[in-house]
Amino acid sequence: MLRLHGFSSSNYYNVPKLALLEKGVSFEEVVSYTGVGPKYRPEYLDKSPLGKVPALETDEGFISESRAILEYIERAHPEHPLLPESAFAVGKVQELSQFIELYFELVARRVIPNLLSGTQPEPTVLNEVKTGLTKASAALAKLSDFKHFAYGDKFTLADIAAILNLPVVRNVGKQFLGKDPLSDVPGLDAYCARMEERPHVKTIRADATADRPLFMAHLKELYGI
Numbered sequence: 001m002l003r004l005h006g007f008s009s010s011n012y013y014n015v016p017k018l019a020l021l022e023k024g025v026s027f028e029e030v031v032s033y034t035g036v037g038p039k040y041r042p043e044y045l046d047k048s049p050l051g052k053v054p055a056l057e058t059d060e061g062f063i064s065e066s067r068a069i070l071e072y073i074e075r076a077h078p079e080h081p082l083l084p085e086s087a088f089a090v091g092k093v094q095e096l097s098q099f100i101e102l103y104f105e106l107v108a109r110r111v112i113p114n115l116l117s118g119t120q121p122e123p124t125v126l127n128e129v130k131t132g133l134t135k136a137s138a139a140l141a142k143l144s145d146f147k148h149f150a151y152g153d154k155f156t157l158a159d160i161a162a163i164l165n166l167p168v169v170r171n172v173g174k175q176f177l178g179k180d181p182l183s184d185v186p187g188l189d190a191y192c193a194r195m196e197e198r199p200h201v202k203t204i205r206a207d208a209t210a211d212r213p214l215f216m217a218h219l220k221e222l223y224g225i
């Protein structure tokens with residue numbers, strides 16, 4: 001049985017979790033929060049070398065990095081594929097997924113510590129975040145019209161990337177930029193509303209809500225925030 005290590009309020013943890021749920025692959029969840037080091041679960045570094053969440057435990061060993069975990073899941077469990085058939089379409093799904101991670105998630109992530117601790121980001125950082133997110137939001141429409149799914153006519157890894165990472169951008173926008181930078185992307189609001197109706201997405205959201213106070217208590221204990 002696969003064992004997924006991490007916590008349900010982590011967007012990165014939820015990437016393989018949603019993939020496993022959508023594909024109907026059985027797995028167990030093993031709660032492990034961030035901040036691994038001398039004071040907290042040093043042994044987790046053997047599962048994920050930088051102590052990052054998620055890590056997937058397989059019969060053959062551990063895999064860290066959500067992208068690598070998705071690759072493993074897709075190859076080990078080809079049923080209910082989350083990638084299209086044609087090589088070109090696979091490339092487009094991966095292009096969109098990577099675009100969302102690099103130019104939205106990793107940019108917005110710079111001010112997540114401020115979101116969590118209720119502090120104001122440094123003005124220079126905030127300015128860079130604003131510039132990056134505004135540029136990426138304008139470019140997103142070139143990769144998807146969000147009419148049905150993020151790419152093509154089936155649910156894919158690009159939908160998983162969009163559903164799990166774009167809400168972080170919206171939160172950062174509303175909290176620190178005075179505007180959700182994604183609000184002007186054609187079709188995106190209706191697409192997101194449709195995706196939230198998917199049963200497994202509802203599970204992901206409910207689990208994240210339930211985990212949030214536990215994660216915050218963990219942060220308080222470890223860092224005093």
Ligand SMILES: N[C@@H](CCC(=O)N[C@@H](CS)C(=O)NCC(=O)O)C(=O)O
Pocket residue numbers: 010011012013034035050051052053054064065066067
């Ligand atoms: N590139 C990694 C990023 C994972 C990541 O940053 N996870 C966060 C939780 S959402 C984490 O573990 N942060 C703790 C840290 O960076 O030390 C992946 O795709 O799995």
